[in-house]
Amino acid sequence: xxxxxxxxxxxxxxxxxxxxxxxxxxxxxxxxxxxxxxxxxxxxxxxxxxxxxxxxxxxxxxxxxxxxxxxxxxxxxxxxxxxxxxxxxxxxxxxxxxxxxxxxxxxxxxxxxxxxxxxxxxxxxxx
Amino acid sequence: xxxxxxxxxxxxxxxxxxxxxxxxxxxxxxxxxxxxxxxxxxxxxxxxxxxxxxxxxxxxxxxxxxxxxxxxxxxxxxxxxxxxxxxxxxxxxxxxxxxxxxxxxxxx
Numbered sequence: 492x493x494x495x496x497x498x499x500x501x502x503x504x505x506x507x508x509x510x511x512x513x514x515x516x517x518x519x520x521x522x523x524x525x526x527x528x529x530x531x532x533x534x535x536x537x538x539x540x541x542x543x544x545x546x547x548x549x550x551x552x553x554x555x556x557x558x559x560x561x562x563x564x565x566x567x568x569x570x571x572x573x574x575x576x577x578x579x580x581x582x583x584x585x586x587x588x589x590x591x592x593x594x595x596x597x598x599x600x601x602x603x604x605x606x607x608x609x610x611x612x613x614x615x616x617x618x
Numbered sequence: 619x620x621x622x623x624x625x626x627x628x629x630x631x632x633x634x635x636x637x638x639x640x641x642x643x644x645x646x647x648x649x650x651x652x653x654x655x656x657x658x659x660x661x662x663x664x665x666x667x668x669x670x671x672x673x674x675x676x677x678x679x680x681x682x683x684x685x686x687x688x689x690x691x692x693x694x695x696x697x698x699x700x701x702x703x704x705x706x707x708x709x710x711x712x713x714x715x716x717x718x719x720x721x722x723x724x725x726x
Binding site: 493496497498499522523524525526527528529530561564566580583584587588589590591592593594595596597598599600601 | 635
């Protein structure tokens, strides 16, 4: 079993969820996070977007107010069987890839064990 | 590659982030979390708080960079010289693969 952690753009979450559902990956966890990557964030661009569309989202405001500019992102976490990892990664890359910096990252990590709380099943049965 | 998850005081996040950036580790993800540690929370007067707000820092680094990153976080997230209860914890777990979505490339 593997855990697939993907950091993606905020606005791509619905498309990604749909694509994963179409591939048969129904269960996932997702939360809002702030982050930065290798490249410096162009503050002027973000500010122009924020001013232009007049979004007063607290998340955007918070990210802009910090000294080191952190961009709001979505962190997606799926736990899948070993042979399904490739399919998940391909699906996420296909949907999210715009070819620009900031599209996100995917990490694959080993999972020791899984337990279903309802029945107490363990291992691959519990996924 | 290793995933470093550090749970630190929210007020220390600014220093840690800027020091990491200066040391050449710009890529991080952070999130707000709530938790308690071995001290089972904090007691302020009569009230016992068993969920204390903290911030979690996540970063994936190369194996050889692990020690530098951990040293940096420990140095900057400490309270005072000796440190204090509630300064946080750092967990390291293995990462098998990493992909950049924009190019589909394998690797950090």
